[in-house]
Amino acid sequence: MPRGRPVKSEIRQNIIEILHFMGEGYGYQVAKIYNEIFPTVTQRSVYYHLRKGVQTEELEVHKVKVEKGDYSWGDTVEKIYYSLGNRAEPRGKKRVQKHLEKIKIDIKIDTERMMSKALVQSKSKVHVEPEIPIESEVTMEEKEEPKKKFGGLFSRFRREK
Numbered sequence: 001m002p003r004g005r006p007v008k009s010e011i012r013q014n015i016i017e018i019l020h021f022m023g024e025g026y027g028y029q030v031a032k033i034y035n036e037i038f039p040t041v042t043q044r045s046v047y048y049h050l051r052k053g054v055q056t057e058e059l060e061v062h063k064v065k066v067e068k069g070d071y072s073w074g075d076t077v078e079k080i081y082y083s084l085g086n087r088a089e090p091r092g093k094k095r096v097q098k099h100l101e102k103i104k105i106d107i108k109i110d111t112e113r114m115m116s117k118a119l120v121q122s123k124s125k126v127h128v129e130p131e132i133p134i135e136s137e138v139t140m141e142e143k144e145e146p147k148k149k150f151g152g153l154f155s156r157f158r159r160e161k
Helices: 010-022 027-037 043-055 094-124
Strands: 059-071 074-084
Touching: 010 027, 010 043, 010 059, 010 074, 010 094, 027 043, 027 074, 027 094, 043 059, 043 074
Parallel strands: none
Antiparallel strands: 059 074
């Protein structure tokens, strides 16, 4: 018996099943789908098995995309897309196939709903700019005194005119 940990992993095999039906996907996307189908694992574990799968040639890096956006860590994100490698042996689990087909149908329906809402909103919304008087046209009587905040607590700090 060889020493060390076995090369095969159930988590990696499940990732291979997901990528078999998806074609390609990035880490977060694979982790999200994995946790919907199989018992939950951490994102860290999924990312580990994606990198390990590249080392064992079960997976390969399909492409790397740098996308711009407003994220908590900055304005760019690097998405590494994975696909099946030469040594991948997908079993074709029906459970994964049914779930991914359901997601694709849901995505298609939601996209159609959003498109129809956008069309309705774009037709019904008319934006009118309010008229703002120019400072020189406003007389002194029309100007209001600013409301005093905090009552008279800070009256000693205000300048008298």
